[in-house]
Amino acid sequence: MSTHRGVSIIGWGRAMPSKVITNSDLEKMVDTSDEWIRTRTGIRERRVANPEQAASDLAFDAAQAALKKADLSPDRLGLIIVATVTPDMAFPATACLVQDRLGAKGVAAFDLEAGCSGFLYGLSVGHQFVQSATYDYVLIIGVDILSRITNWEDRNTCVLFGDGAAAVILGPGEPEQGILSTYLGSDGGGGKYLYLPAGGSRYPLDHEALDQGLQYTQMNGPEVFKFAVRIMGEAALEVLKRAGLKLEQVTYLIPHQANQRIIDAAAKRLRLPPERVLVNLDRYGNMSSASIPVALAEAADQGQFQPGDILLLVGFGAGLTWGATVIRWG
Numbered sequence: 001m002s003t004h005r006g007v008s009i010i011g012w013g014r015a016m017p018s019k020v021i022t023n024s025d026l027e028k029m030v031d032t033s034d035e036w037i038r039t040r041t042g043i044r045e046r047r048v049a050n051p052e053q054a055a056s057d058l059a060f061d062a063a064q065a066a067l068k069k070a071d072l073s074p075d076r077l078g079l080i081i082v083a084t085v086t087p088d089m090a091f092p093a094t095a096c097l098v099q100d101r102l103g104a105k106g107v108a109a110f111d112l113e114a115g116c117s118g119f120l121y122g123l124s125v126g127h128q129f130v131q132s133a134t135y136d137y138v139l140i141i142g143v144d145i146l147s148r149i150t151n152w153e154d155r156n157t158c159v160l161f162g163d164g165a166a167a168v169i170l171g172p173g174e175p176e177q178g179i180l181s182t183y184l185g186s187d188g189g190g191g192k193y194l195y196l197p198a199g200g201s202r203y204p205l206d207h208e209a210l211d212q213g214l215q216y217t218q219m220n221g222p223e224v225f226k227f228a229v230r231i232m233g234e235a236a237l238e239v240l241k242r243a244g245l246k247l248e249q250v251t252y253l254i255p256h257q258a259n260q261r262i263i264d265a266a267a268k269r270l271r272l273p274p275e276r277v278l279v280n281l282d283r284y285g286n287m288s289s290a291s292i293p294v295a296l297a298e299a300a301d302q303g304q305f306q307p308g309d310i311l312l313l314v315g316f317g318a319g320l321t322w323g324a325t326v327i328r329w330g
Ligand code: UT7
Pocket: 031, 032, 033, 036, 037, 040, 041, 116, 155, 156, 157, 159, 194, 219, 220, 221, 222, 223, 224, 225, 228, 258, 259, 286, 288, 316, 317, 318
């Protein structure tokens, strides 16, 4: 038995490391140039966590900010979901570490791994629980510390990534407000284009793996690029169809932030002018699960959204996975 009710974002918050690495810093580390990075990716600088900061630390800070915004005490949460590919450790779940630090006594908590689509997967899962009235409030955190799984000697990858976290709280709302539709998908056949080989049950992290650099992200950039451009357009159209909305009704596109050229191609296909597309890639690089919620939280904090605005969130990532959500801001 389930009742159906509206599900709204009632709080949000972010946590960014303070340390900045600019393109010119990278010029001193690998054979690259500010010009190449800016023109091929759109990135100017990125944040990198301090050595003592782990995913749960940023996640905790973002969660606290979101709870404050929602004016909600942690024990009112029903569920905590942490979307990440860089948990503090394989287990226990980073979500459980956050649950403990928040003092959210007895609250259910788990991690969710869907690459850079993780936050949108989390939003979709949380939506189900609130819509069905299983829980009133769900905390969803997108956090990644990609700097820990990046080979800082590999110019193909190290210029792309950054660290960060953001959280939202879902709660019951008006039926025609909040999350209007969601769409998730995957194609595991493309898993080989973006993966971290060692540290799991396939290749335990032994000396041989370390010698080969298998503890670092491996990526076929051009293949991911092609997939991303195609799937961003397809996922956007599908999720809008599910919401019963047309492209012209979209106020803001909030895309996963991997490459400005991917964002531009998607926006062009969706006929959305640049001022309707939220971009933070230039300042933060690709933060995986954190990219979309950081962009959302930043714009919300700046008062950029008006009640009734239609937000179209679209992401893609390792898996390969994709996800999209339509939200009517309320
Ligand atoms: O969240 C999902 C994660 N990943 C993505 O979404 C990545 C999607 N892919 C991309 O964004 C792009 O494919 C990249 C930015 C990774 C690469 O851009 P590209 O235009 O596809 O370049 P490419 O890989 O085809 O490389 C072009 C050239 C190569 O040199 P040669 O072989 O033509 O001589 C690379 O070695 O650019 C070279 N190159 C660089 N040069 C200077 C690659 N990285 C760099 C660099 N600085 N950092």
